[in-house]
Amino acid sequence: KGDRVAVYLPMIPEAAVAMLACARIGAAHSVVFGGFSADALATRIQDADAKVVITSDGGYRRGKPSALKPAVDEAVTKAGNVEHVLVVQRTGQEVAWDADRDVWWHEIVGRQSAEHTPGAFGAEHPLFILYTSGTTGKPKGILHTSGGYLTQAAYTHHAVFDLKPETDVYWCTADVGWVTGHSYIVYGPLANGATQVMYEGTPDTPHQGRFWEIVQKYGVTILYTAPTAIRTFMKWGDDIPAKFDLSSLRVLGSVGEPINPEAWIWYRKHIGGDRTPVVDTWWQTETGAMMISPLPGVTHTKPGSAQTPLPGISATVVDDEAGEVPDGGGGYLVLTEPWPSMLRTIWGDDQRFLDTYWSRFEGKYFAGDGAKKDDDGDIWLLGRVDDVMLVSGHNISTTEVESALVSHPSVAEAAVVGAADETTGQAIVAFVILRGTAAETETLVAELRNHVGTTLGPIAKPKRILPVAELPKTRSGKIMRRLLRDIAENRELGDVTTLTDSTVMDLIQAKLPAAPSED
Structure with a gap:
């Protein structure tokens, strides 16, 4: 009880089992996404002072075994203090073995009693630490406790998905290494007795219809996925989901970043059958x-808007002086009252917790996100405040410019950054992936600039638009705009360890000198 356990596993049932086993004995788990490097893992083991690491020999990625244990061996050597490494045999790969430290999961679990009485813990007992990236580069260990967290995870999972546990088949496509996997694969659904799909694999292995094949095979009724995935499916073409029977679906969810209206409408039409x-x-x-x-x-939905705080949640949008903005106004998203599943601190750093979340607006939690209210008072998220560009004194959200670009029939996906500019303070630079049929020409680039100008106003016209084959994304699907900013400002690239594919950056850099800049 009270110890910390690091969990570094692929998307296999043992990941959920390990988390729940920690919860039953009162040891806080720190799940580290299985795609992180040995360095990233070592930092997290060290910060949480974890005694045990639970991992596997490897996992399957794109149909092939991918080793995990070597990264753990390296991380444990760097971090020190780890007493045991518990290893699930998943792929049967050869692994280095330390007889004093390493233990096979099947050997130790196989000889335990099938009965176990869970410990009883206070509501404020630490349940888990989950590291999220910080602006300074040092990850922040977000601490969640037992009672309030479980209450809100279970309540929201039930209410937002209209869950009927006896009949629904629920599938959240996230990884347990992210908070979405904690709350909406492990704790919320299992507390509610949901039947769910857990998938180790990518959306395009062995073919681009893999997700829809799974929906059809298991009769999935509720699907929860990310806008990045939805935009990827759009890029692959409407004909792919059309080959599968998706009539079992009754609720679709989106998570991870603001969803642009185009993707929302496509998701409802091509996956949800417009119903x-x-x-x-x-x-x-x-x-x-x-x-x-x-x-x-209940809610009359609007494509692209998260709309209203859930019952019991107090959220609003304020200006620089912490005054609430009127309907139609924009500013910063804040939470004005406590909520059950709120973080309790940053592990081992109470001061950083106060500085990061509570110093900007007195008595209010500042989420770090920009938002606007529409004329009905509904909330529209504009992405991280550091993704809001200041062009000639105007605040322009990267999300709005990206949405404008994606609404053009030739664009599949877009990422926009503000790069330092002598004249305007910041200049808008857009990186776009074109749809299969679109040809990369100067005429098209000019057309895209004008399209943004028409949609959002001349001030929002990108100074440069660069068509690229791929965008730099983390394994959870978030676009790394920081790296694109480095490129746009001709800087040395920052840390690329969390990217799914770091060669993407070389391809983008190679294109830069040739790109014509617009006046």
């Missing part, structure tokens, strides 16, 4: 559970 509600959920690692979301069958 399913789409719940666009806003929340964070720090909030522990959903905070702002439409309720299916």
